[in-house]
Amino acid sequence: MNKRSATESKSKIINAAIKVFSENGYKGTSMRMIASTASISVGGLYLYFANKEDLYLTLIKEAYDELTRKVTNARNEAGSSSEALSLFISHYINTARKNRELILIQGREHKFAFGMDIKRKFFRDQKNIIEGIIQQGITSGEFSGCNVKETSKIIFCVLRGFILSLIVEPDALFSPEECSNLILNGLLKGKQK
Amino acid sequence: MNKRSATESKSKIINAAIKVFSENGYKGTSMRMIASTASISVGGLYLYFANKEDLYLTLIKEAYDELTRKVTNARNEAGSSSEALSLFISHYINTARKNRELILIQGREHKFAFGMDIKRKFFRDQKNIIEGIIQQGITSGEFSGCNVKETSKIIFCVLRGFILSLIVEPDALFSPEECSNLILNGLLKGKQK
Amino acid sequence: MNKRSATESKSKIINAAIKVFSENGYKGTSMRMIASTASISVGGLYLYFANKEDLYLTLIKEAYDELTRKVTNARNEAGSSSEALSLFISHYINTARKNRELILIQGREHKFAFGMDIKRKFFRDQKNIIEGIIQQGITSGEFSGCNVKETSKIIFCVLRGFILSLIVEPDALFSPEECSNLILNGLLKGKQK
Amino acid sequence: MNKRSATESKSKIINAAIKVFSENGYKGTSMRMIASTASISVGGLYLYFANKEDLYLTLIKEAYDELTRKVTNARNEAGSSSEALSLFISHYINTARKNRELILIQGREHKFAFGMDIKRKFFRDQKNIIEGIIQQGITSGEFSGCNVKETSKIIFCVLRGFILSLIVEPDALFSPEECSNLILNGLLKGKQK
DNA sequence: GATGAATGAGTCTTCATTCAT
DNA sequence: GATGAATGAAGACTCATTCAT
Missing domain, CATH: 1.10.357.10 (Tetracycline Repressor, domain 2)
Structure with a gap:
């Protein structure tokens, strides 16, 4: 349970999402992929974004x-x-x-x-x-x-x-x-x- | 239960697939969508194509x-x-x-x-x-x-x-x-x- | 992949659902529980009912x-x-x-x-x-x-x-x-x- | 960060829980719902109760x-x-x-x-x-x-x-x-x- | 050839619980 | 005492694929 600041986590997620979405498209990208790229848990994603679409x-x-x-x-x-x-x-x-x-x-x-x-x-x-x-x-x-x-x-x-x-x-x-x-x-x- | 020639079925599938893939993308298209557009059964698809990718x-x-x-x-x-x-x-x-x-x-x-x-x-x-x-x-x-x-x-x-x-x-x-x-x-x- | 008639499966599901829902309530019942009680796969449930609520x-x-x-x-x-x-x-x-x-x-x-x-x-x-x-x-x-x-x-x-x-x-x-x-x-x- | 006495917090939680549980049932109530109704943090709940069941x-x-x-x-x-x-x-x-x-x-x-x-x-x-x-x-x-x-x-x-x-x-x-x-x-x- | 019921792994999302601060 | 970010298991639902008929 690494403790990061909220903004840090959010930007990690955004960067990971940019990378993964751009490589695999929307449907081809799973939340798990984003999470693992961002070195965060799946649930953690939903702390910052309401859902996949929102992200x-x-x-x-x-x-x-x-x-x-x-x-x-x-x-x-x-x-x-x-x-x-x-x-x-x-x-x-x-x-x-x-x-x-x-x-x-x-x-x-x-x-x-x-x-x-x-x-x-x-x-x-x-x-x-x-x-x-x-x-x-x-x-x-x-x-x-x-x-x-x-x-x-x-x-x-x-x-x-x-x-x-x-x-x-x-x-x-x-x-x-x-x-x-x-x-x-x-x-x-x-x-x- | 329609008896069609193999080629006829195959071309029906291809046309359906072109339509559906082009509208929804690869991931956004399900085999069921293709099957129903082609008026064929899901299983029927696999008679002519090994799998989705092949199609x-x-x-x-x-x-x-x-x-x-x-x-x-x-x-x-x-x-x-x-x-x-x-x-x-x-x-x-x-x-x-x-x-x-x-x-x-x-x-x-x-x-x-x-x-x-x-x-x-x-x-x-x-x-x-x-x-x-x-x-x-x-x-x-x-x-x-x-x-x-x-x-x-x-x-x-x-x-x-x-x-x-x-x-x-x-x-x-x-x-x-x-x-x-x-x-x-x-x-x-x-x-x- | 046991092949049963559609009606047979549907009634198996209904009976299982009645049993499980009545024991655990709506929220306390998972589709997996119903599926396993009905000796059917999870996906099989959705062949007969649109979703949990529908069931x-x-x-x-x-x-x-x-x-x-x-x-x-x-x-x-x-x-x-x-x-x-x-x-x-x-x-x-x-x-x-x-x-x-x-x-x-x-x-x-x-x-x-x-x-x-x-x-x-x-x-x-x-x-x-x-x-x-x-x-x-x-x-x-x-x-x-x-x-x-x-x-x-x-x-x-x-x-x-x-x-x-x-x-x-x-x-x-x-x-x-x-x-x-x-x-x-x-x-x-x-x-x- | 409110400094309240322990008993005060505990009773706030109990009142909130009564309200929320009675409206949504056990499974339909989340700890977050109770926490926010009690104007307390999620973690705070666990200071007074071992877990949801205990509460x-x-x-x-x-x-x-x-x-x-x-x-x-x-x-x-x-x-x-x-x-x-x-x-x-x-x-x-x-x-x-x-x-x-x-x-x-x-x-x-x-x-x-x-x-x-x-x-x-x-x-x-x-x-x-x-x-x-x-x-x-x-x-x-x-x-x-x-x-x-x-x-x-x-x-x-x-x-x-x-x-x-x-x-x-x-x-x-x-x-x-x-x-x-x-x-x-x-x-x-x-x-x- | 053709059907469609059945499967089960995989998807998005939620939530009780923990813990560094 | 108190917080809230983080976790991961579990839930509802989807879908490519198989196979008995």
């Missing part, structure tokens, strides 16, 4: 909030729209890379019966930020007059795909710079960079 | 093979590299859209203890095809001299993200044309289309 | 129905009101004695969160029958003009107490005849029997 | 003792046997009504693995008192010559049923007077009251 939700909420905070800043720091988009992309990707656990964002195996409101809000927020950047670029004459909504969906999908690759297939990871470059300039020749 | 593996293998077949053709049908890439993208996306279940490809909730070899091979194949198209475009002077490996990873990530969106958030879906356009031309002004 | 409810419903049926007949078979009451009492007590499990009727340990509607209806029905008998006895001049409602409550309480004694303290059981006698004649001397 | 036993023992004390007096206060019986009944019922928690006496959900000796002794004592009253009434010529043992069992059952009704179904409660009246005079006409 999971806490996790993704935290991850979302952190990413949203960083990414929002990106927009404000930038001089031009190109720069804003590049910053957005690299913030997003670097945060995801560091917090491999962010993959949770994309968790999909439990039918989204819960937590979907959190997730949807997050996705909407992200897409709005991208749309804002692109719209501004078009208005300022920096970007060509593309379909804003479609384009931001595509960009968002690159990032989503990146995160999924973090778990599925680490070799698939690319650098933020190359990504910005492709999105800004495209593949075809004849664009003055 | 799942059969499924993704088939889905992969079909997509690979279609996508490979894309390359051969095309006149230019741009066209090849556009065809690849639209084949990929349209197939995925039609076979919503393809999302299985990306399924991640069961620790990848099995089936990972199949998946990895599939991913590698896909990326090789894209790399081939890009390389050819550069060689022929059609594309600018980008980093082939990185670029194809990014393109692959868009597609992967698209598939994930199929389940997660249908609003996020974009059109293949817009996607090809962005990838080919980029966002910045000043490219003659 | 319990089925039981008390059946017990109530049987008792109500028997007791209703009592009234119709009797010639006089005295006889009707005596028959009611002996039917009630004998049925309860035979189905020791009837005690479930009185189960109280789970806060009555469920099943209370069934129980209440049963109690109301029983009391109505007694009231009917007493009222008729008064009308016909057979009984003295007592407070019908109060009196039937008291009689009902004797029966309820009898059933509780079945579990708590078998020595406390009395004969239906003596009970009828006391209720009809009272303790005081000077009544011509 | 429960202390409770029913106290409740029994109180009732026995009151009811014993009844006998001594009375002039006649009729009066003694009436007093016994009203003391019993009124005490029970006031201490709704007395229902614990009848608690049945925990297999009676423990506490049964206490309970049995209590029941035996009560019945002996009733038997004594009846016997005396017969000897003195006040009561008719009924079967003493059977009759006292029946009377005891009315009281037991009354207590059970306290929880199960408050509408079923009757007045002590009516009860005494029925038991003394019976239902049939022709008795001079």
